[in-house]
Amino acid sequence: MRVDTTLVTVPVSVLDRQGRFVPNLKREDFSVLENGVEQSIAYFEPAEKPFTVALLLDTSPSTQRHASEIKEAAIGFARQLRPQDRVLIITFSDEVLLLTEATNDINMITQVVLENVKDGYSTRLYDAVHLAIKEQLDRIPGRKAMVLFTDGVDTSSFSANYQSTLREAEELDALIYPIRYDTTDYMDAYQNAGSGNATIVTRSSNWPFGSRTTTRTIYGPRINGGLPLPGTTKADYDRADRYLHALADKSGGRLYQANDPAQLSEAFARIAQELRWQYSIGYYPKAVTEEGGERRQIRVRVDQPDLAVKARDSYMRSSPITPPK
Numbered sequence: 001m002r003v004d005t006t007l008v009t010v011p012v013s014v015l016d017r018q019g020r021f022v023p024n025l026k027r028e029d030f031s032v033l034e035n036g037v038e039q040s041i042a043y044f045e046p047a048e049k050p051f052t053v054a055l056l057l058d059t060s061p062s063t064q065r066h067a068s069e070i071k072e073a074a075i076g077f078a079r080q081l082r083p084q085d086r087v088l089i090i091t092f093s094d095e096v097l098l099l100t101e102a103t104n105d106i107n108m109i110t111q112v113v114l115e116n117v118k119d120g121y122s123t124r125l126y127d128a129v130h131l132a133i134k135e136q137l138d139r140i141p142g143r144k145a146m147v148l149f150t151d152g153v154d155t156s157s158f159s160a161n162y163q164s165t166l167r168e169a170e171e172l173d174a175l176i177y178p179i180r181y182d183t184t185d186y187m188d189a190y191q192n193a194g195s196g197n198a199t200i201v202t203r204s205s206n207w208p209f210g211s212r213t214t215t216r217t218i219y220g221p222r223i224n225g226g227l228p229l230p231g232t233t234k235a236d237y238d239r240a241d242r243y244l245h246a247l248a249d250k251s252g253g254r255l256y257q258a259n260d261p262a263q264l265s266e267a268f269a270r271i272a273q274e275l276r277w278q279y280s281i282g283y284y285p286k287a288v289t290e291e292g293g294e295r296r297q298i299r300v301r302v303d304q305p306d307l308a309v310k311a312r313d314s315y316m317r318s319s320p321i322t323p324p325k
Contacts, residue, residue, distance in 0.1 A: 093120020152240025
């Protein structure tokens with residue numbers, strides 16, 4: 001959703017009872033209410049339009065055990081897009097790196113992911129989200145989205161924070177799809193590393209008498225004053241869960257869980273499908289002399305039975321809006 005001078009635009013997905021996306025709807029099938037007042041639709045773009053996706057890949061220590069799965073999933077996602085769609089790739093750990101500008105060259109995307117997605121030493125998640133929004137997506141016209149592949153834990157951002165990136169997500173005219181990858185194995189292993197030991201658990205399914213679990217404790221010098229390492233506590237993971245849910249809710253996107261490679265592949269496929277069948281609706285708010293900083297409620301409806309609408313439900317008005325004469 002973007003407030004551009006006076007026009008408010010909202011990305012919208014429509015699904016039937018089986019969860020399938022519904023194409024071929026027309027402007028007259030939709031109605032929009034702001035704070036309970038019906039608005040006149042001034043702009044309508046149907047489904048099946050090209051789009052740009054910012055693909056953000058977490059390469060911090062907590063994801064290092066899953067590096068090959070991350071690369072495979074990223075390439076698989078890019079291959080699902082159409083020739084007219086574009087992808088830009090950002091990786092983040094202790095550095096935030098723009099690996100490609102927006103492109104539809106699948107061979108270049110494959111090469112970049114395989115050769116340049118490297119492990120790092122910390123997690124600048126908030127800085128990566130900020131860069132993707134302000135330096136990339138805000139400057140790209142047309143339909144766009146962010147796919148954020150991460151466990152949601154930030155340990156070292158310095159140019160953005162939890163709240164500032166949520167405000168930016170709320171003002172962004174793009175959907176954000178966090179894909180939360182399960183890295184609790186990292187949390188379990190390293191939350192006691194500050195005290196001088198880490199417990200590594202290895203599970204094997206090749207044991208002739210069934211699965212076998214091997215536990216190994218590694219002792220080393222005390223670090224971080226004996227406290228748990230940043231990003232390894234349950235509180236860190238709870239905060240990460242709240243953050244990723246908020247990104248999805250405020251942008252009108254959806255949070256996906258990826259606890260194994262199959263679930264990850266399914267999430268990427270579902271996101272690609274949703275982006276293909278997305279409508280864009282715009283209106284000029286009828287309210288005239290409202291103060292800036294006010295939250296406005298949005299409700300999008302479809303005048304057809306047995307259909308569900310998915311769109312953001314509010315936005316922050318950052319400045320007074322005066323409708324055109």
